[in-house]
């Protein structure tokens with residue numbers, strides 16, 4: 001019951017009942033009868049389990065914040081949360097910035113634009129500006145795939161390939177996000193917004209990002225950091241989705257192969273650079 005806004009009572013699900021960290025008190029371990037909006041903040045691979053454990057489907061809005069594609073099933077987050085009125089809150093935001101009250105702008109994606117406007121009004125604040133959309137697919141593909149591209153950008157920087165190479169990976173990575181979004185029924189204009197370009201820019205250039213730091217360590221040959229690095233699983237899952245839909249995603253494919261140990265970083269970069277050129 002944190003984050004009460006516009007008269008709505010918001011329940012936050014995002015910590016296992018056994019988690020005893022100081023902030024555990026902010027998280028619910030069961031849904032109160034009178035909840036108005038449920039916000040879920042668990043890793044993408046834990047969404048199905050967290051919903052089954054803590055949140056039986058209700059006739060209230062559920063807002064998902066996880067950024068990733070489910071391993072095996074290849075489901076987007078909204079396809080996991082069936083039985084709910086599901087929305088996604090996504091875009092460029094480090095939790096640490098939000099916590100300090102620093103200004104942030106995000107995308108709020110719902111099944112209808114009316115629902116998205118209603119939730120945006122309820123959840124936004126003077127420092128949290130929300131842009132409604134009814135393109136949940138585009139918003140989710142941007143959020144999920146930017147983590148994979150951020151790993152590639154971190155790896156390039158860690159390997160000393162330079163900022164020009166990073167800019168190339170970021171831009172061609174954006175083209176991959178766009179192709180997959182359109183193939184899955186989303187809109188290219190969504191990818192050009194906060195949930196795609198915005199989040200990719202943040203994540204692929206900032207050492208605050210866990211995905212970028214993971215890539216940096218990979219590129220430097222350092223010990224890989226532990227903790228939540230969503231792009232690790234999503235690289236393979238997104239590649240499988242791309243294959244299902246006949247989409248070319250060379251950077252994502254190289255990250256997936258690198259993480260699977262099928263190629264070295266030097267091989268991956270060489271293969272990317274030696275691809276036949278085509279019109280941009």
Ligand SMILES: NC(=O)C1=CN([C@@H]2O[C@H](COP(=O)(O)OP(=O)(O)OC[C@H]3O[C@@H](n4cnc5c(N)ncnc54)[C@H](O)[C@@H]3O)[C@@H](O)[C@H]2O)C=CC1
Pocket residue numbers: 013014015016017019041042043044046047049050053065066067068093094095096227228230
């Ligand atoms: N940290 C950030 O700045 C941002 C994170 N996100 C996304 O939010 C999602 C969660 O990220 P973080 O909160 O940073 O991860 P985290 O790893 O810091 O925290 C995840 C929390 O989920 C809990 N959890 C794990 N499995 C669970 C389950 N089955 N049931 C209930 N709770 C469970 C854990 O106890 C932990 O407290 C990720 O998909 C991430 O990409 C999105 C925007 C910003």
Ligand SMILES: O=C(CO)COP(=O)(O)O
Pocket residue numbers: 067091092093094147150199202203208209210211212228229230
């Ligand atoms: O999603 C995020 C920023 O928008 C957080 O990124 P990381 O998970 O890479 O830290």
